[in-house]
Amino acid sequence: MSEGFGLVVRFTLRDVQAAAAFDALCARTLEGIKSSEPGTLAYVTHIPEGEPLVRLFYELYADRGAFDTHESQPHTKHFLAEREQYLAAVEVTFLDAISGKVATRK
Incomplete structure (x- = not known):
């Protein structure tokens, strides 16, 4: 599977109020x-x-180009700027697909 670029991000939120605001964001x-x-x-x-x-x-x-496009979008830039106030920690793992099944695009 040579196509596909992914990531898993684990966000730990400061408290219940931060979690609610983060979910809205x-x-x-x-x-x-x-x-x-x-x-x-x-x-x-x-x-x-x-x-x-x-x-x-x-x-x-x-x-990877689609990910780069995602990162350049105004809504993503807003998310990245605003999220910090709600976070206690963040961990990012980038993934290169080697095998699996993904839904086909129509």
Whole structure:
């Protein structure tokens, strides 16, 4: 599988209020992603069981260029600038796909 570039991001939030504000920020950002990023194949936010102050993002892009396009969007830049006030920690793992199944684009 030579196509696909992904990442997993683990955000630890400061407190319950920060988590609520962060979730609202994510919802606004997702609207921009849905409407203007055809190369973003998956962008999913999770709350791990038993960890209410953690958000785990899984992001999959058609290729590195699609990720770069995502990073340059106004909604992404706004998210990156605003998120810091809510965070206690962040951990990013970049992923190069070697095998698997992804949904086909129509």
